[in-house]
Amino acid sequence: MTQRFYITTPIYYVNGTPHIGHAYTSIATDVMARFKRLDGYDVFFLTGTDEHGQKVQQAAAAAGVDPQSFTDRVSADFRAMTDAMGVAYDDWIRTTEQRHKVSCTELWRRIAQAGDIYLDHYEGWYAVRDEAFYDESELTTRPDGTKIAPSGAPVEWVREPSYFFKLSAFQDRLLKLYEEQPDFVAPSSRRSEVISFVKGGLRDLSVSRTTFSWGIPVPDAPGHVMYVWLDALNNYVTACGFPDENAPRWPYWPADVHVVGKDIIRFHAVYWPAFLMSAGLPLPKRVSSHGWWVVEGEKMSKSLGNVIEPRKLVETYGLDQIRYFLLREKPFGGDGSMSHPAIVSRINVELANDLGNLAQRTLSLVARNCGATLPARGEATEDDAALLAAADALLAQVRVHIDRQTFHEALEEIWKVIRAANGYIDRQAPWALNKTDKVRMGAVLRVLVDTIRVVATLLQPVMPGSMARMLDQLGVPADARTFAALATRLNDGAALPPPQGVFPRYVEPAA
Structure with a gap:
């Protein structure tokens, strides 16, 4: 029987335009998928776009369009970029698809049935840009008093009713996972970072929001939409057919490798396995994170005007x-x-x-x-x-x-x-x-x-x-x-076509 291999990119967040970091992740994942296909594996390669959350709702409003129209346009641009990079994926998933809404609803129900979700209120620091909550100890304060997340995003104090996931209950199980499967997080520097974060103590995670509506509704909880990361991470099982375990692609789960950027390692190596443990689903085998590209020594940013459009590089x-x-x-x-x-x-x-x-x-x-x-x-x-x-x-x-x-x-x-x-x-x-x-x-x-x-x-x-x-x-x-x-050797005497250069030298354009 042919061995299966399931590999994913993160799904790309549609509040902005594709850049070289997205292309790099997709190309690296594509290389692994192509290598495994040539090595005789039955490969499933997934990529796509993450389309819910407060940040997307705000970006759509700023663009003067409804969120669905906005995400349709930006997702299509990401897909065009991915195609332009020669990436041969097997499925393009969008979190606004009905199949994903059904999958997320079932994941929520399973976690709730396990007793790992409860209603309370959230009060704390939230970064809209990251769609993430931060502890006071993780923040720095600028001279003007603005508090800043480790990512550089500004945070705001939020208080609202919220459902919570009992993340704190999974600390020992997660540490056991990292110990028993040392390759679960790669490279080793990221593994050490994740272990340090978990050993520092896990707080329960707010997994619903009520201050905006662009998200998947929490079942039986009017006014609540799911935390965007619970929604987004679940795409990896949605694409395999979850919750239908008779679906043709279900045998690919668990994933062999989730390829992600280092900025989202916590979500994939801490939150995601905890959600799966609670829901009684198998865990992925590996989360492999990569670093960032800088341009001429400077980190890419819109303000510096040095964000690289990958299609222009090509x-x-x-x-x-x-x-x-x-x-x-x-x-x-x-x-x-x-x-x-x-x-x-x-x-x-x-x-x-x-x-x-x-x-x-x-x-x-x-x-x-x-x-x-x-x-x-x-x-x-x-x-x-x-x-x-x-x-x-x-x-x-x-x-x-x-x-x-x-x-x-x-x-x-x-x-x-x-x-x-x-x-x-x-x-x-x-x-x-x-x-x-x-x-x-x-x-x-x-x-x-x-x-x-x-x-x-x-x-x-x-x-x-x-x-x-x-x-x-x-x-x-x-x-x-x-x-x-x-x-198998090539046949002696086989006719060869006329040779032609494959790699022309790059010549600087005339001034």
Whole structure:
């Protein structure tokens, strides 16, 4: 039976426009989904938009439209951005859909039946921008007296009737979860942060609001709408068909990986497992959080005017080039800086020169000197064997890094082989062998073709369009591009198409 794999992005909040942070999360998740599909898994990849809450209601009012019209427009923009990034998701969920309202209502009922919800009133500090409540100890005070949440959002004192979730009752169970499943939160720095937060003591969580109406109604409680995070987190089971456990997608639950930004780790690693424990549902296996991008050393903000629109990056540099840069430039869990020189360096040095030139040199020599057909392997020399062994070992190495979401290290392992292949072609000099030993020349070129094939196959999740073109030129049939197919050699003598460059160098536009 094929093993299932379920991966999600966070659903994106529709109070604003898509930016590079959203694109980064979606691309990283897409790379994992594509990798698992090529590795033989039955993958379900979910993304979508989070559309309720006070912030959305306010943004809609400011735009002069009703909330549903506002969310329809912004959700469509997020979907267009996601499509433009080459993200191959299986379902796009919106929290305003009827299926989600049914699912949230049932989750609430189960939590209530477990005795974990009670009515009281909420009084405390609330950040509309974060849709989150904060303890006094978490706040800082500006000189003008304004209190600020850890995220930088202003908070306001709120008092209103509210239903509460007994989060405090789950402290020990959560700590046990983190201890027994050390990979539940990644990276380790975020895990430590989550454990510290939970050990510091959990307070019961306000899970309904009465001061606005744009949300899912609390069952049997007129005037109350569900706290937006209870609503939003539940999307992951909604998409699997909850509460219908006979739904075709229910077997995908629990999720293998929730990919999230570091700013929402608390909601996913503390609140979400507690909700699921209360409702008697299985827990996700892993919450993997990533850092932020800064631009030329500055954090992105509207006031600075440096918020990056991902579609414009693609127009400037190319889709696969941007996908590669985002995963190559920084460790997934940490912050990273984005700059024009850094992007150009990755394109020109690593893509155009290291990989593109290697493939172009190899395939041009095959076209000119081997009748444009795939030469046969010869008796392997020590140099041949070393390069082929490195290529053969690559899948296992990359698989480990993908499973850990250490994408930059996966790419570095691949580039080690690319650099080794460039060293090999320079040492073996097949252009010189053409004059002295054509059989050996053919054997050298075949070692290179077989090595490039492995590299291009493993790079498909990151750069699907470019690697499809490279595999076309290597004569790899469309149905032989899975990882399992690497075990089968290409046929000697197969005709190869004329070689064409895959990665043009980036040239600065004329002033």
